[in-house]
Amino acid sequence: MNWFSGGLGLWQNNYMDVVLTGTGSPLPDPNRAGPSTLIKVDDCHVLVDAGRGVVMRMAGAGSLPLFLSAVLITHLHSDHICDLNDVITTHWIMSQGNAVLSIYGPPGTEEFVNRQIHALEADISYRIEHHQELTDGPQVQVVELAPGEHFTIGEVFVRTEATEHAPVKPTLGYRIEHNELSVALVGDTVPCNGVDELARDVDAYVQTVIRSDLVGLSPNSMMLDILDYHSDVQQAAQTAERVNAKRLLLTHMVPAPNKEQYSEWVSEARKHFRGEIVIGDDLTTVSLQRTP
Numbered sequence: 001m002n003w004f005s006g007g008l009g010l011w012q013n014n015y016m017d018v019v020l021t022g023t024g025s026p027l028p029d030p031n032r033a034g035p036s037t038l039i040k041v042d043d044c045h046v047l048v049d050a051g052r053g054v055v056m057r058m059a060g061a062g063s064l065p066l067f068l069s070a071v072l073i074t075h076l077h078s079d080h081i082c083d084l085n086d087v088i089t090t091h092w093i094m095s096q097g098n099a100v101l102s103i104y105g106p107p108g109t110e111e112f113v114n115r116q117i118h119a120l121e122a123d124i125s126y127r128i129e130h131h132q133e134l135t136d137g138p139q140v141q142v143v144e145l146a147p148g149e150h151f152t153i154g155e156v157f158v159r160t161e162a163t164e165h166a167p168v169k170p171t172l173g174y175r176i177e178h179n180e181l182s183v184a185l186v187g188d189t190v191p192c193n194g195v196d197e198l199a200r201d202v203d204a205y206v207q208t209v210i211r212s213d214l215v216g217l218s219p220n221s222m223m224l225d226i227l228d229y230h231s232d233v234q235q236a237a238q239t240a241e242r243v244n245a246k247r248l249l250l251t252h253m254v255p256a257p258n259k260e261q262y263s264e265w266v267s268e269a270r271k272h273f274r275g276e277i278v279i280g281d282d283l284t285t286v287s288l289q290r291t292p
């Protein structure tokens with residue numbers, strides 16, 4: 001059964017919405033924003049990664065940077081962080097400088113954020129000069145994490161583990177839990193122990209995927225390079241089955257499928273996973289609900 005969208009109101013505290021705010025990849029696509037996923041539990045909104053177009057898609061998902069309790073970054077590949085500057089600036093302006101944006105990520109995240117803010121120095125000075133309400137630049141708190149750490153953000157509990165996306169190091173995946181509901185968001189990675197730990201028995205396992213059978217046909221050697229550091233659809237499905245995930249959500253699909261090809265992708269995953277398989281356009285929403 002699909003639990004697509006909606007579950008607010010009556011299910012307060014018993015639901016967790018997983019919104020695929022960006023299902024694209026580094027390859028530009030007019031219909032797919034860059035990788036990001038939004039988790040919503042009541043007023044607690046947590047954004048995982050901040051790819052191309054993320055703020056537009058957040059608006060489409062009924063959220064805004066101002067509403068974020070935190071941003072979690074899986075790794076510092078540009079497709080996952082290239083619009084973090086928009087999240088920071090929009091949060092700063094819409095809060096009139098009064099709110100702190102919390103950003104969690106692997107070592108290197110703080111330097112990246114500081115450099116983003118430096119890159120925006122001219123804009124920041126113009127706005128401070130123009131708006132009486134703004135007395136300082138963006139208020140950002142960055143927490144760099146090590147594998148195995150856990151913490152709470154508002155209503156949700158978060159665990160992190162190392163993933164494998166070499167030569168990109170370090171990389172982190174996350175498990176977010178609330179009221180016996182859980183989702184694993186592991187970013188770009190090949191199957192590994194960290195992914196298994198995070199996705200064990202989850203309600204939703206979100207995996208960035210490629211089709212190795214199609215990518216492998218490419219004459220472009222740079223495309224072939226991506227084969228060795230992503231999960232392909234079959235590997236993601238094998239992981240989902242191995243760890244007893246209830247649902248597998250495919251995102252960051254390479255090559256991006258059109259609607260007519262979704263069933264083919266699901267069939268590839270179905271060979272290895274008996275649970276629910278979700279593939280879709282940007283803003284595909286899975287509303288996890290705890291049985292009362």
Ligand SMILES: [Zn+2]
Nearest residue numbers: 075077165188
């Ligand atoms: Zn990556």
Ligand SMILES: [Zn+2]
Nearest residue numbers: 035077079188
């Ligand atoms: Zn990526």
